Amino acid sequence: MRKPKGKHDFSWKQAAGVTMMLALLFFALLPIIWSFILALRPENRLFEPIWESPTALTLGNIRNLAGTGFPHALFNSFVTATVSTILAVIIGVPGGFALAKGRSSRKFVASWALLLLRMAPPVGFVIPLFILYLNVGLLDTWVGLIGAYMVLTLPLVVWSSWTSLSQIPDELIEAALLDGATMAQALRRVVIPAARPGLVATAVLAFLLTWNDFFFALVITRSDTVTAPVAIMNFVSYASVDWGSIAIASILLTLPTVPVIVFANKYIVQSMGGAVKG
Amino acid sequence: MSQVMGVQPVLQRSYRMMLMPAVLAVLIFAVLPLLGMFVLAFTSFDLVKGWDTGFTLKNFVKLTDDKRFIASIWVMLSLSVFGVIAQVAAGTAIAVGLEKIIPRWRFLRGIFVVPFVVPHVAVALVWLSLFTPTLSPINAFFDLFGITVPALLTTRWGAISAIVIADTWASFPFVMLLILAALQGISSDLDEAASIDGASKIQVFWRITLPLLKPALLMVALFRFIETIKHFPLIYVMTNGGPGRATQATNYYAFIQTFQNSKVSYGASIAVFLFIFAAAISFWVARMNARISDA
Numbered sequence: 001m002r003k004p005k006g007k008h009d010f011s012w013k014q015a016a017g018v019t020m021m022l023a024l025l026f027f028a029l030l031p032i033i034w035s036f037i038l039a040l041r042p043e044n045r046l047f048e049p050i051w052e053s054p055t056a057l058t059l060g061n062i063r064n065l066a067g068t069g070f071p072h073a074l075f076n077s078f079v080t081a082t083v084s085t086i087l088a089v090i091i092g093v094p095g096g097f098a099l100a101k102g103r104s105s106r107k108f109v110a111s112w113a114l115l116l117l118r119m120a121p122p123v124g125f126v127i128p129l130f131i132l133y134l135n136v137g138l139l140d141t142w143v144g145l146i147g148a149y150m151v152l153t154l155p156l157v158v159w160s161s162w163t164s165l166s167q168i169p170d171e172l173i174e175a176a177l178l179d180g181a182t183m184a185q186a187l188r189r190v191v192i193p194a195a196r197p198g199l200v201a202t203a204v205l206a207f208l209l210t211w212n213d214f215f216f217a218l219v220i221t222r223s224d225t226v227t228a229p230v231a232i233m234n235f236v237s238y239a240s241v242d243w244g245s246i247a248i249a250s251i252l253l254t255l256p257t258v259p260v261i262v263f264a265n266k267y268i269v270q271s272m273g274g275a276v277k278g
Numbered sequence: 279m280s281q282v283m284g285v286q287p288v289l290q291r292s293y294r295m296m297l298m299p300a301v302l303a304v305l306i307f308a309v310l311p312l313l314g315m316f317v318l319a320f321t322s323f324d325l326v327k328g329w330d331t332g333f334t335l336k337n338f339v340k341l342t343d344d345k346r347f348i349a350s351i352w353v354m355l356s357l358s359v360f361g362v363i364a365q366v367a368a369g370t371a372i373a374v375g376l377e378k379i380i381p382r383w384r385f386l387r388g389i390f391v392v393p394f395v396v397p398h399v400a401v402a403l404v405w406l407s408l409f410t411p412t413l414s415p416i417n418a419f420f421d422l423f424g425i426t427v428p429a430l431l432t433t434r435w436g437a438i439s440a441i442v443i444a445d446t447w448a449s450f451p452f453v454m455l456l457i458l459a460a461l462q463g464i465s466s467d468l469d470e471a472a473s474i475d476g477a478s479k480i481q482v483f484w485r486i487t488l489p490l491l492k493p494a495l496l497m498v499a500l501f502r503f504i505e506t507i508k509h510f511p512l513i514y515v516m517t518n519g520g521p522g523r524a525t526q527a528t529n530y531y532a533f534i535q536t537f538q539n540s541k542v543s544y545g546a547s548i549a550v551f552l553f554i555f556a557a558a559i560s561f562w563v564a565r566m567n568a569r570i571s572d573a
Binding site: 017 | 289290293294296297301304307308309312314315317318323372380383386389390392393395396398400401403404405407408412415418419421447450479480504507508510515529532533536546548549550553556557559560563564
């Protein structure tokens with residue numbers, strides 16, 4: 001061992017490390033703090049530096065936002081993200097389970113296809129979907145948008161439930177079946193509880209993917225089913241940009257995702273790590 | 279044991295039944311649209327002129343001669359290369375900082391994760407406000423000292439750096455989380471052995487930690503690279519492809535050709551190009567993966 005250092009010895013290297021971390025922390029926090037300031041600034045003080053009138057704050061922007069179409073767009077976002085996540089989980093998790101536990105020689109093909117689908121640029125999916133929807137009248141409908149979101153969520157759910165379910169020992173499932181449980185019971189009572197963290201993370205990631213989506217919704221929705229990320233753009237026009245509403249809308253859009261990720265991020269890492277490691 | 283063998287055929291049958299819906303759904307929802315993309319790319323469909331279903335290669339011939347397309351590839355590569363370098367550097371610095379330099383700050387991890395979940399439209403809008411000189415607190419702050427911060431979004435490389443900065447902000451947590459996981463997988467015995475042998479902390483980092491992180495770093499970088507190819511909201515909101523066409527990356531160019539110029543088949547052929555590009559990189563990822571898990 002090197003000679004122990006006193007607790008208060010000053011080290012330039014340590015100071016450099018702390019400075020770097022503080023700079024990065026500032027970088028991470030600036031946009032967040034700034035969006036709260038924007039959200040609370042009255043319109044006539046928007047272009048004044050915050051330190052010149054730090055107390056000129058208002059809740060008026062929130063009231064304005066309530067009167068726009070944005071709350072309805074949030075509702076649309078919530079419905080489409082929830083439904084497409086549930087569908088993808090119901091269809092995808094059994095598939096992931098079968099891939100994790102079944103004996104098939106085509107697993108390599110499956111993993112390769114899933115990887116490819118997850119890597120493929122969304123514009124490639126959106127162009128044919130748009131033409132199809134245009135012809136069958138699915139543009140600007142919930143069914144159309146949810147169908148399009150299956151493109152995003154299904155490969156993700158199959159892939160990452162495959163990863164997390166392969167950690168369940170075969171013996172556990174066989175023991176349950178030998179005890180007379182049916183496959184459905186074994187799944188419900190044994191497999192799913194044992195793999196719950198991973199499966200929850202999978203569902204959370206699928207929800208985030210659709211909740212945060214901008215591109216699919218921009219192309220497929222028009223007015224009735226516009227989701228919140230697209231609706232925010234209504235506050236931007238050539239004449240003026242309504243920064244207060246934009247900031248509040250952005251915060252509202254982000255809020256539902258924050259607690260989830262903070263509490264679940266350990267499992268999210270595992271499931272993303274699975275996604276990266278394969 | 280023989281009882282277990284007895285369960286197997288039943289098991290395998292139910293696995294196949296469970297797999298069926300997923301396979302069907304993936305085929306319908308994901309594979310079919312991709313086939314549609316190829317069909318469109320090899321025919322000529324125009325929202326105004328209609329559809330000529332005859333097989334043609336003219337979209338791809340046109341691509342080789344399209345200056346805007348070639349330029350868009352360079353824009354895409356600049357955004358991806360600079361973005362990935364910045365994200366991997368920032369994410370790794372924070373991971374190493376939290377794990378090795380100032381472990382007492384580990385509680386900050388939760389804060390550093392937040393940008394990761396902010397929807398990209400919101401990311402784009404907040405950075406747009408930070409890059410709007412009349413509004414931005416950064417400009418106001420430097421004005422106090424008489425320094426005029428240039429308006430990034432009005433110049434070519436400025437706009438590219440603006441998107442890179444916003445993307446770095448949104449994506450460094452992804453790198454950080456995965457590198458943190460990788461760091462925790464590295465045994466601390468090695469660190470200790472090296473410091474007993476008299477290596478300084480910095481030497482330990484460069485000679486031991488970093489080489490051990492290399493596979494993880496490479497994977498994260500490739501993964502992010504594929505994601506940056508798909509940039510859309512940041513470009514759409516912050517620059518709209520501008521100034522001029524300075525930030526029209528290939529993905530964005532496909533969108534413009536299809537949905538603004540109504541040239542659906544031409545847009546689809548650009549998408550096919552992107553698809554093959556992404557597939558090539560994923561293939562590389564998969565191969566490297568196999569090598570890492572074999573090791």
